[in-house]
Amino acid sequence: MFRRPVAPRSLRGRLVLGVTVLATVAVLASELAGFFVLRSWLLDRVDQQLAAFQPRPPAFSDARRPDGPPPVAGAGALPSDFRVYFYNASGQRLDYVLGSDDTPGPRLPGTEEELGLTEGRPETVEAESGDGNWRVLLRTGPQGMGAVVALPLDTVDGATSKLLWMDALLLAVTVAALLALARGVVRLGLLPLTRMERAAGAITAGRLDLRLPDTDPGTEIGRLGKVLNTMLDRLQRALQERQxxxxxxxxxxxxxxxxxxxxxxxxxxxxxxxxxxxxxxxxxxxxxxxxxxxxxxxxxxxxxxxxxxxxxxxxxxxxxxxxxxxxxxxxxxxxxxxxxxxxxxxxxxxxxxPGRDDAxxxxxxxxxxxxxxxxxxxxxxxxxxxxxxxxxxxxxxxx
Known part of the structure; x- marks a missing residue:
């Protein structure tokens, strides 16, 4: 049977819990905002690289050659980790791939129609194997051909993953520090209430002439103490009148x-x-x-x-x-x-x-x-x- 979690009964416990929860939500929101801002900035950098790269016309000609195995570019053929995949005029994917083939590339369909990309608009696709992702961009070539330029997102995913771990560790440290700090701050803020509690206990024990010490009208606790002191004065007068x-x-x-x-x-x-x-x-x-x-x-x-x-x-x-x-x-x-x-x-x-006759x-x-x-x-x-x-x-x- 499901039971609701037991909330703190004391005012101090509720205040500590409330302050900690609010501060945790604020820290978590700031961390999430930083995470999304960083990821968006890194993706924009990748998109700028994809937009700045344009396959040369000879590459489209090499992709259409019917004889011989499809050539694979050397290590210096393309900058960085670029991959270029070609589609012929009828929309069929060709076997020719420009770029390094050491790691699994993006998972691309066999036809350009199934690809579902819009020219000049980058998209993110999964890798052929593993849990990596690629950023791809469709380019138009000569004679109705098309080319898909791709860049891996390993750097982006690695940076954001490290940021998530750092944010999680920072959140845990922040929550622990907030709990300790909130306990001290709340205890200091509720110190007038603690004094009022002790004074009320002494009054209950029989010291009817004692009054609450905090009566500052500028604070809520002071106004409460002033009202209670007025009530105690009236009660004392009533008791004295009764006696x-x-x-x-x-x-x-x-x-x-x-x-x-x-x-x-x-x-x-x-x-x-x-x-x-x-x-x-x-x-x-x-x-x-x-x-x-x-x-x-x-x-x-x-x-x-x-x-x-x-x-x-x-x-x-x-x-x-x-x-x-x-x-x-x-x-x-x-x-x-x-x-x-x-x-x-x-x-x-x-x-x-007494004794006088002439009284x-x-x-x-x-x-x-x-x-x-x-x-x-x-x-x-x-x-x-x-x-x-x-x-x-x-x-x-x-x-």
């Missing part, structure tokens, strides 16, 4: 647990007081009910914040309105006194000092802010004061 969001979520859940404990304790305390309704006045009951509703509202707000953070993954929004800090502090002191009776909690003016009276203080968040802050401060001080330590809240 920050997860941290806020964990912190909020921890804070929510701490915040829910305070209103739950207050509601539980006022519920226990409600069981002893006979010991409380009407005003105390209304104040206890108001604080229970206030702490329940605070718990509802915390639950809403949890739901908002879970669904939208963002920080809760804060209100900005006028807040009575004195009333807020009084509510916090009431809840603290109920939760930890062992820590006396007092509400005093900001300029008051100023409490005044209404208003500020802009979120009343629920401010209440959480005050109650957290009171909770920390009770938690981190020994029992009986007085706690002073000043407004």
């Amino acid at each position: 920050a969001s997860e941290s806020r979520l964990r912190q909020f859940v921890a804070d929510a647990g701490h915040e829910l404990r305070t209103p739950l304790t207050a509601i539980q305390g006022f519920a226990q007081l409600a069981l002893r309704a006979d010991r409380r006045s009407e005003g105390e009951r209304r104040e206890a009910d108001r604080l229970v509703a206030q702490n329940a509202e605070r718990m509802g707000l915390l639950v809403d914040d949890l739901q908002l953070l879970a669904t939208l993954d963002r920080e809760p929004a804060y209100q900005r309105e006028s807040v009575d800090l004195l009333s807020l502090a009084a509510d916090a002191v009431s809840n603290a006194a109920l939760q930890r009776p062992g820590h006396p909690v007092t509400l005093e003016p900001l300029g008051d000092a 100023p009276e409490l005044d209404v203080v208003e500020a802009l802010g979120d009343p629920h968040r401010l209440r959480q802050i005050v109650e957290n401060l009171l909770s920390n004061a009770r938690t981190h001080t020994p029992p009986g330590t007085p706690i002073h809240v000043r407004v």
Whole structure:
């Protein structure tokens, strides 16, 4: 079963193969062009020699003699390796041959009609034996006779054969050199990609702050590195935002647990007081009910914040309105006194000092802010004061 050749999978291998193939095709094309140009030039030289040679009239007369064996010219009768074959007026080939007969001559037919040559136009024919070739030219003689002048192409074939062998050897050396040179050139050209590969491996290993080194906008690899660095920056920011969001979520859940404990304790305390309704006045009951509703509202707000953070993954929004800090502090002191009776909690003016009899009276203080968040802050401060001080330590809240 025929299988397709496996092509190189790496970019470096494909580039080396492509460059080598293109260069080989170019060298081969130039060698073939040189071969055909040289052969054409050598054939033109042979054709010029054939065109410059004209058999003399006595040679046609000798070819028609009916008596005696046909004479054969001596070594100096014709220049070079010329052969001349004669045809009589009826187109029959004669046995008379002018020229050296040491080597097989051209394969010529017995009649001029079968010869198929046009006067003045050279043609190439095979030798009578062997693998040689001859260049022949038809000439017209006296009394309707014809002569075929021939020259062997051994010199032309030998020169072109040597050229082919030299071209084949040069092609093999060129391909080997191109393979070695192309590997080096491609490796040097792909060096930025190699650096990008190493940097990408380090980034994958966890070094998210690392960036690709090649960002030259004048090159394709540089533009690719710039785009990838921009993408990595965005991914890093997205990861940082996700980590920050997860941290806020964990912190909020921890804070929510701490915040829910305070209103739950207050509601539980006022519920226990409600069981002893006979010991409380009407005003105390209304104040206890108001604080229970206030702490329940605070718990509802915390639950809403949890739901908002879970669904939208963002920080809760804060209100900005006028807040009575004195009333807020009084509510916090009431809840603290109920939760930890062992820590006396007092509400005093900001300029008051402990133990003074002429302390100023409490005044209404208003500020802009979120009343629920401010209440959480005050109650957290009171909770920390009770938690981190020994029992009986007085706690002073000043407004």
